[in-house]
Amino acid sequence: xTVPDIKGRLRELRARGGKLVVIDPRRTQTALQADEHHxxxxxxxxxxxxxxxxxxxxxxxxxxxxxxxxxxxxxxxRELCQDFSPEAWPHAAPxxxxxxAA
Numbered sequence: 170x171t172v173p174d175i176k177g178r179l180r181e182l183r184a185r186g187g188k189l190v191v192i193d194p195r196r197t198q199t200a201l202q203a204d205e206h207h208x209x210x211x212x213x214x215x216x217x218x219x220x221x222x223x224x225x226x227x228x229x230x231x232x233x234x235x236x237x238x239x240x241x242x243x244x245x246x247r248e249l250c251q252d253f254s255p256e257a258w259p260h261a262a263p264x265x266x267x268x269x270a271a
Contacts, residue, residue: 176203201239221258222250 172178179189179202184247189206191197192214201208209217212214226247 175199216253219250219253220255222246223253224255 182189183204189199189202190205190207191200191203192207192209193200194209194211196206231243231247233243235244
């Protein structure tokens with residue numbers, strides 16, 4: 170793991186009630202230290218991200234505040250992701266990433 174003092178940081182995180190969740194297709198050293206490790210199909214990470222966007226907007230968790238003046242296209246992102254859902258994302262992702270498709 171490349172983060173300095175990762176074990177100390179994880180101890181502090183857990184002491185505050187937090188947990189480390191890793192989303193990675195591989196069982197990495199970081200994944201081994203994680204409280205939860207969710208395997209993801211290679212090439213499907215963009216679909217996962219798109220499925221996370223609607224709940225963020227829907228639950229009022231997107232609060233750019235003073236950064237709003239520096240954001241371009243936040244509403245476009247909202248519109249593009251509105252048809253994705255956390256329940257549907259595994260089925261929306263291609264079964265084989267484009268770089269491996271014949």
